[in-house]
Amino acid sequence: MSVKISPSILSADFANMGAAVSKLADWGADWVHCDVMDGIFCPNFTFGPPMIKAIRKHTTLPLDVHLMITKPERYIDKFLEAGADIITFHAEASESVEEIIDTVHRHGKKVGLVLNPNIEVSSISKYIDMVDLVMLMGVYPGFSAQKFIPETMEKISQLKDFIGERAVQIEFDGGVSVDNIAEMEQRGLNIAVSGSFIFGANDPKEAIKALKFASKLVNG
Ligand code: DX5
Numbered sequence: 321m322s323v324k325i326s327p328s329i330l331s332a333d334f335a336n337m338g339a340a341v342s343k344l345a346d347w348g349a350d351w352v353h354c355d356v357m358d359g360i361f362c363p364n365f366t367f368g369p370p371m372i373k374a375i376r377k378h379t380t381l382p383l384d385v386h387l388m389i390t391k392p393e394r395y396i397d398k399f400l401e402a403g404a405d406i407i408t409f410h411a412e413a414s415e416s417v418e419e420i421i422d423t424v425h426r427h428g429k430k431v432g433l434v435l436n437p438n439i440e441v442s443s444i445s446k447y448i449d450m451v452d453l454v455m456l457m458g459v460y461p462g463f464s465a466q467k468f469i470p471e472t473m474e475k476i477s478q479l480k481d482f483i484g485e486r487a488v489q490i491e492f493d494g495g496v497s498v499d500n501i502a503e504m505e506q507r508g509l510n511i512a513v514s515g516s517f518i519f520g521a522n523d524p525k526e527a528i529k530a531l532k533f534a535s536k537l538v539n540g
């Protein structure tokens with residue numbers, strides 16, 4: 321099975337978000353990656369629950385909401401009510417990691433922890449039996465189109481070993497392109513986020529196809 325593609329709308333035109341999101345299913349996207357930033361946890365601002373609610377009307381694809389905010393526990397209910405299907409957050413930003421995981425599960429939705437490039441896989445050992453997925457960052461949170469940090473590639477293999485037989489999926493965010501997705505898949509990747517590679521392409525539909533094709537090459 322090829323890797324799922326979750327285009328990051330951080331790279332879309334914010335003034336035409338409805339139009340951008342409504343095209344994603346036809347482009348072959350599997351999820352829609354929504355980057356929520358508060359200007360404190362990371363050096364940029366984006367949007368909150370009202371935007372999730374607004375784009376929910378423009379697609380039936382699962383909304384993959386990546387919270388780069390301090391104390392995400394304050395807003396989990398709001399993001400769920402707005403229509404989030406998958407919520408990922410950074411454990412170091414929260415004082416209530418287990419409560420967040422429980423809340424998301426009580427709503428029947430999926431939850432995952434995110435590891436910045438400098439955070440060890442073993443740091444989440446306490447939570448690995450509770451989450452549906454773990455997302456590795458290939459860049460530091462804040463902006464699209466940053467340079468991929470090559471050392472993060474090896475963490476996919478470490479995470480895969482760490483997960484073992486558990487049904488925990490691996491997602492990767494930051495710097496994904498046709499140049500590295502095949503190796504990521506080989507190491508155990510399940511879901512690839514991609515912003516600038518897709519939205520910066522002349523033909524985003526072809527870009528998604530190219531990502532899926534490159535990742536499939538590994539499996540033959
Ligand atoms: C980074 C965001 C990413 C980003 C990915 O802070 O979490 O989702 O938009 O963009 P690319 O694929 O361009 O690195």
Ligand code: ZN
Nearest residue numbers: 328355386493
């Ligand atoms: Zn993201």
